[in-house]
Amino acid sequence: MHHRQYYSDRRQFLHTTGRALAASAVGWTGQTLAQSKIRIGVTQIVSHAALDADQKGFEAALASAGFKEGVNLSYLRHNAQGSLEQASVIAQTLVRERVDLIHSIATPTTQAVVQATRSIPIVFSSITDPVGAGIVPQRSERGQASGSNVTGVSDLWPVVLQMETYAKMAPQAKQWGTIYNPTEVNSVTHTKAMRAAAQQLGLELIEVKISRSSEVGPAATSLVGKVQAFAITSDNTTVANLEALVAVANQHRIPLFAGDVDSVARGAVAAYGLDYFLVGYAAGKKAALVLKGAPVGSIPWGPVEKFSLALNLRAAKAQGVTIAPALLKKADKVLE
Numbered sequence: 001m002h003h004r005q006y007y008s009d010r011r012q013f014l015h016t017t018g019r020a021l022a023a024s025a026v027g028w029t030g031q032t033l034a035q036s037k038i039r040i041g042v043t044q045i046v047s048h049a050a051l052d053a054d055q056k057g058f059e060a061a062l063a064s065a066g067f068k069e070g071v072n073l074s075y076l077r078h079n080a081q082g083s084l085e086q087a088s089v090i091a092q093t094l095v096r097e098r099v100d101l102i103h104s105i106a107t108p109t110t111q112a113v114v115q116a117t118r119s120i121p122i123v124f125s126s127i128t129d130p131v132g133a134g135i136v137p138q139r140s141e142r143g144q145a146s147g148s149n150v151t152g153v154s155d156l157w158p159v160v161l162q163m164e165t166y167a168k169m170a171p172q173a174k175q176w177g178t179i180y181n182p183t184e185v186n187s188v189t190h191t192k193a194m195r196a197a198a199q200q201l202g203l204e205l206i207e208v209k210i211s212r213s214s215e216v217g218p219a220a221t222s223l224v225g226k227v228q229a230f231a232i233t234s235d236n237t238t239v240a241n242l243e244a245l246v247a248v249a250n251q252h253r254i255p256l257f258a259g260d261v262d263s264v265a266r267g268a269v270a271a272y273g274l275d276y277f278l279v280g281y282a283a284g285k286k287a288a289l290v291l292k293g294a295p296v297g298s299i300p301w302g303p304v305e306k307f308s309l310a311l312n313l314r315a316a317k318a319q320g321v322t323i324a325p326a327l328l329k330k331a332d333k334v335l336e
Contacts, residue, residue, distance in 0.1 A: 038067065038101070038291060041094035042077045043113060045087060045106040046213075046240045049262035054105050054126050054280035061284025067291060082213060082237060084108055084183065091116035101287055104152075105280075106236055107133050107186045114150060121296035124152030125283035126276065128186035128234055136301060147297045151290075153283040154303040157234060157259045157273050159193040160200070165272045165309070166257040167201050169321055170229045173255065175204045177227035179219045179245065181237035182209050190233035190259075213237050217244035224248065230256040232263070242266050246315075253320040261310040265335060269316045270323075272309045279304050308332035 040062075044051055055077075059069065067073045076099060080087040091112035094102055101121045104110035110124040114135055130136045136146040145151070167173070176198060180187040191207060198205040206227055208219040216238055220230070230249055232238050238245065239260070246267030249256040258268035261275050282304055290296045310333040316323050328334060 038073045039097070039099045040073060040075050040287070041097065041099035041102045042075055043087065043090045043094065043102065043104050043109040044077075044079050045109045046082045046236050047079055048236065048240045048242070049266060050239065050260040050274075050276040051105050051126060051236065053262055053276040054283070055103070057277035057280025057282075058103055058125065058284040058287065059280075060277075061281045062288055062291075065285075065288035065291075067288060080109055082240060084112075087112040088116075095120065101290055103283065103287065107135075107184060110135050110152075111185075118149055120149065121287075121290045122150045122152070123283050123287045123290065123296070124150065124301075125279050126155045126234075127152065128154065128156050129189045130154055130301060132189060133185040145298050145300050149296055151286050151296050151299040151301045153279055153286070153301065155234065155274055155276070155279050156303045157190060157193075158307055159190065159259075160197045161307075162257070162259055162272050163194065163197040163201060163203075163231070166229070166231060166255075166270065167203065169257075169270060169323065169327070170255045173203070173228035175206055175227045176229050176231050177206045177208065177220075177223035177254075178231055178233060179208045179210055179216060179223075179238045180233050180235040181211060183211070184235055184237065187233050187235035187237075190235070194231065194233060210237060213241035216241040217248065220245045220248035224252050224254070228254065230254055232256070232258055232268075234259060239263060242268070250315075250318045253318070255319045255321045256315070261308055261333065264310040264312045264315075264333070267315050268312060269319055269321050270309065270311050273307055274304055275306070275308055278306060311335065 078090040080090055087109045095117045102113050104113050104124045105126050107127050113122055180191050195205050210219050242263055256268045258271040259273040261271050264271045286299050289299055309331045311331045312335045
């Protein structure tokens, strides 16, 4: 487990990587870039803290590499607002605009752009299972090049380690509740893994399926009296309306655990998972290679492997969780 050293490593990572990328871009970002402005299309399935942090990290990586908005680069930013139909419309729009590169955030938006173009370079991020989602070829294992117009960064969570950590924090909980949208391939993958992890730990996972963010609150309420803890997946529909779930958790003193550190600041007790700024930053590094002339299909895609533990003491108190001093010492980030 990465602990407080993680955040020190993150600062050092951003500093040294940014310098290296900027240095490597010197020869390419001179007269050629000055004469032409690059346009990057951004398509995001929905707005929430984790995915917003992803895009910020992506832009920071490109800026460190010499590709700066308003100087030699512009962004065409689009948000599908949770709609699969809108994600398809956005994909077609970016193709018509003939952007130089597409940054697709999350599974549904990436599936849409992959279907829309085989020529424009696509750099994805925040996708749990790119192979299962049909984004990269079946023959392409993580850490390998796709051979197509696609590369990117997967956000596969350490589900077993998460459930083990959360179960220790809520030992009284034998029935756990989760909420997810089954049209999100990433959510189906994560829920399947969570189900297996719960079974391994002798726990029961009770699942509620939703189709839109407005259903999060009612779904959480339907689990009251049936579960003793909540654990959410990477489901964008649920995370987009996390506050509704937090309200139910606080009212009924049901511990809520997440998998991305940004959800902790929004009211989850804890998350042992990803910093999505770094997910986007890693994707931005790959995009910089493409903009410097590397064939996108030759750049390996792969997962982010740095995880951190974040705790919210106020949420813990509201939801009836006592956090052991030893766990506090291990945490990378503690919110009072």
